[in-house]
Amino acid sequence: MRIGFVVNPIAGMGGRVGLKGTDGKVEEARAKGADPRAPDRASRALAAIADRVGDATLVTWDDPMGAALAREAGYDPDVVGEPSDTETDADDTRAAVEAFLEAGVDLVCFVGGDGTAADVADALSGTDVPMLGVPAGVKVYSSVFAVSPEDAADVIATFERIERREVIDIDEDAYREGSVDPELRAVARVPVGEDLQSSKQTGSGNVESLAEGFAAEVDPEVTYVLGPGSTVGAIKAALGFEGSPLGVDVWRDGEVLAADASESAILDCLGERNVIVVSPIGGQGFVFGRGNPQLSPAVIRRCEVEIVASRTKLDDIGRLHVDTDDPDLDAELRGWARVRVGRFESRLLEVA
Numbered sequence: 001m002r003i004g005f006v007v008n009p010i011a012g013m014g015g016r017v018g019l020k021g022t023d024g025k026v027e028e029a030r031a032k033g034a035d036p037r038a039p040d041r042a043s044r045a046l047a048a049i050a051d052r053v054g055d056a057t058l059v060t061w062d063d064p065m066g067a068a069l070a071r072e073a074g075y076d077p078d079v080v081g082e083p084s085d086t087e088t089d090a091d092d093t094r095a096a097v098e099a100f101l102e103a104g105v106d107l108v109c110f111v112g113g114d115g116t117a118a119d120v121a122d123a124l125s126g127t128d129v130p131m132l133g134v135p136a137g138v139k140v141y142s143s144v145f146a147v148s149p150e151d152a153a154d155v156i157a158t159f160e161r162i163e164r165r166e167v168i169d170i171d172e173d174a175y176r177e178g179s180v181d182p183e184l185r186a187v188a189r190v191p192v193g194e195d196l197q198s199s200k201q202t203g204s205g206n207v208e209s210l211a212e213g214f215a216a217e218v219d220p221e222v223t224y225v226l227g228p229g230s231t232v233g234a235i236k237a238a239l240g241f242e243g244s245p246l247g248v249d250v251w252r253d254g255e256v257l258a259a260d261a262s263e264s265a266i267l268d269c270l271g272e273r274n275v276i277v278v279s280p281i282g283g284q285g286f287v288f289g290r291g292n293p294q295l296s297p298a299v300i301r302r303c304e305v306e307i308v309a310s311r312t313k314l315d316d317i318g319r320l321h322v323d324t325d326d327p328d329l330d331a332e333l334r335g336w337a338r339v340r341v342g343r344f345e346s347r348l349l350e351v352a
Contacts, residue, residue: 001053001055001056001057001106001107001156002056002057002059002103002104002105002106002107003049003053003056003057003058003059003105003106003107003108003109003156004059004060004096004097004100004101004103004105004107004108004109005042005046005058005059005060005066005070005077005108005109005110005111006060006061006065006066006093006096006097006100006108006109006110006111006120007038007039007042007061007064007065007066007069007110007111007112008038008065008088008093008110008111008112008113008115008116008136009036009038009039009064009065009088010036010038010088011037011038011111011112011113011115011116011136011137012037012038012041012112012113012136012137012138012293013036013037037136037293037325038111038112038136039064039069040325041111041134041135041136041149041325042066042069042111042134042136042149043069043072043073044148044149044150044327045109045111045134045149045150045152045153046058046069046070046072046073046075047073048149048150048152048153048154049073049109049152049153049156049157050073050074050075051153052153052154052156052157053153053156053157056156057078058070058075058077058078059077059078059080059100059103059105060077060078060079060080060096061079061080061081061082061083061092061096061099062079062081062082062083063082064083064088065083065088065092065093065096067079078103080096080099080100080102080103081095081096081099090115090116090119093110093112093116093119093120093123094119094120094122094123097110097119097120097123097124098123100129101123101124101127101129105129106129107129107130107131107132107156107191108120108124108129108130108131108132109131109132109133109134109152109156110131110132110133110134111133111134111136112133112134112136112137113135113136113137113138113140114137114140114141114142114167114168114169114185115137115169116133116137117131117133117142117144117145117167117169117185117186117188118167118169118185118186120133120188121144121167121185121186121187121188122185122186124188124189125186128189129189130162130188130189130190130191131144131188131189131190132144132145132146132152132155132156132190132191133145133146133152134146134149134152135147135148135149135289135290135323138291138293140290140291141168141169142165142166142167142168142169143165143166143168143190144165144166144167144188144190146193147321147323148289148323148330150327151193154193155191155192155193156191158193159191159192159193161191161192162189162190162191162192163189163190163192164187164188164189164190165187165188165189165190166184166186166187166188167184167185167186167187167188168183168184168185169183169185207230207231207234207235207308207310208234209342209343210231210234210235210308210310210340210341210342210343211234211235211237211238212238212343213340213342213343213344214235214238214277214308214340215235215238215239218239219273220252220253220254221253221271221272221273222252222271222273222274222275223250223251223252223257223269223270223271223273223274223275224250224251224252224274224275224277225248225249225250225266225269225270225274225275225276225277225295225299225303226243226248226249226250226251226277227248227276227277227278227279227292227295228244228245228246228247228248228291228292229245229246229278229279229281229291230245231279231308231309231310231313232277232278232279232308233245235277235308236249236251239251239254240254241256243259244259244260246291247259247260247261247294248260248261248266248292248294248295249261250265250266250269250270252269252271257269261294262294263293263294263295263296263298263299266294266295266299267298267299267302270299270302270303273304274302274303274304275303275304275305275306276295276299276300276303276304276305276306277306277308278292278295278305278306278307278308279307279308279309279313280307280309280313280314280317280320280321280339282313282316282317283316283317284317284321285317285318285319285320285321286320286321286322286323287305287307287320287321287322287333287337287351288300288322288323288324288333289321289322289323289324289325290323296324296325297324297325297326297329300324300329300333301329305333305337306340307320307337307338307339307340307349308339308340308341309339309340309341310341311341311342311347314339314341314347314349317349319349319350319351319352320337320339320349320350320351320352321351321352322334322351333351334351334352335350335351336348336349336350336351337349337350337351
C-alpha cells in the first residue's frame with residue numbers, strides 16, 4: 001500500500017489557550033504560549049502504522065508537513081515536494097495531495113482538523129483515492145476521522161470497504177461568539193472501520209431537571225470546571241450565571257473564577273478538590289478530546305470527572321470515547337462511567 005501522509009503543523013494550536021480554533025489565529029495562539037499539537041499526533045499515528053501496516057510505502061511532503069516525522073518513525077519516505085514558505089497554509093495541503101496523486105498513492109492520511117479535511121477533500125475531488133483523518137484540530141465535526149491516532153492505523157490495516165462520508169466545517173469567528181453553523185464542505189471517500197467517528201450532532205434534549213438536581217447538590221468547597229455545550233450550559237444557568245456556551249468556565253461557591261478559560265487559567269483556579277463537569281458530544285460520544293482541549297491532561301489529572309447527558313443523547317451514542325493526547329490517561333479513563341441523566345437518575349456507559 002502506498003500511503004500519502006501530510007501534516008497540518010498548526011492544527012489545534014488554538015485549543016488549549018481558549019481560541020476555539022486556529023484559523024487566522026496562529027500568531028495569537030503562539031503569543032499565548034500555545035504548543036503545536038499536530039506533530040505529536042502524527043508521530044503516534046506513524047508509529048502505529050509502521051507496527052500494523054508492515055508493507056506500507058510512505059509518500060510525504062517536506063518539513064514541517066511530515067518528512068522528518070516519517071523518518072523518526074523508521075520510514076525512508078518518498079518526499080515529493082515542499083511547502084511554499086515557512087508558514088504553511090491550505091494551498092500547501094492541497095499541493096501535497098495533488099503531488100500524492102501523481103505519485104500513485106492508494107490512500108491519503110492527513111493530520112489536522114475540519115479545515116484540513118476540506119482542503120484534502122478538495123484536492124481529491126473527482127478521484128477514487130480515499131482519505132482518512134488523524135484528529136488534531138479543535139472541533140473535528142467531520143466523519144472522516146479515526147477516533148485516535150492509533151485507531152487510524154487500525155482502520156488502514158483492517159478496512160474492507162469504503163464509504164462516502166461528510167466533511168463539515170464551521171465559521172470559527174462565529175464559533176468564538178457562541179454560534180455553531182455547520183457547513184457541508186465535501187463528501188469524501190473514506191475507509192471504514194470500527195474506529196471511525198460519526199458526524200457530530202448538536203441536539204441534546206431536555207436537561208432542566210438534570211441541571212436543577214446538580215445545582216442543588218453543589219459543595220461550596222469544591223471548584224467546578226464546567227465544560228462547553230448546551231447540557232453543561234443548563235447547569236451554568238441553574239448555578240446563576242450565563243456561561244460561555246462553547247468555552248470552559250470555572251465556578252466555586254457562587255463565584256465565576258474564570259470565564260472562557262484557557263488551560264493555564266483553569267490550572268490557576270483549581271483548589272484542594274476539583275470536579276470537571278462535561279457532556280459527551282452528540283453522535284460521537286467524545287467526553288475529552290473534541291471541542292474542549294482546554295481540559296488538558298494536566299487539568300484532568302487534578303480533578304474528579306462528572307459526566308452529564310440527556311437520555312436522548314445517550315440513546316444515540318451507545319458508548320463514550322476519550323482522546324486526551326496522553327495515551328496513559330486515556331487508558332486510565334476507560335472502563336465504565338456513571339453518567340447523570342436526571343435530577344437523581346444515572347446510567348452506566350462504557351468509555352471505549
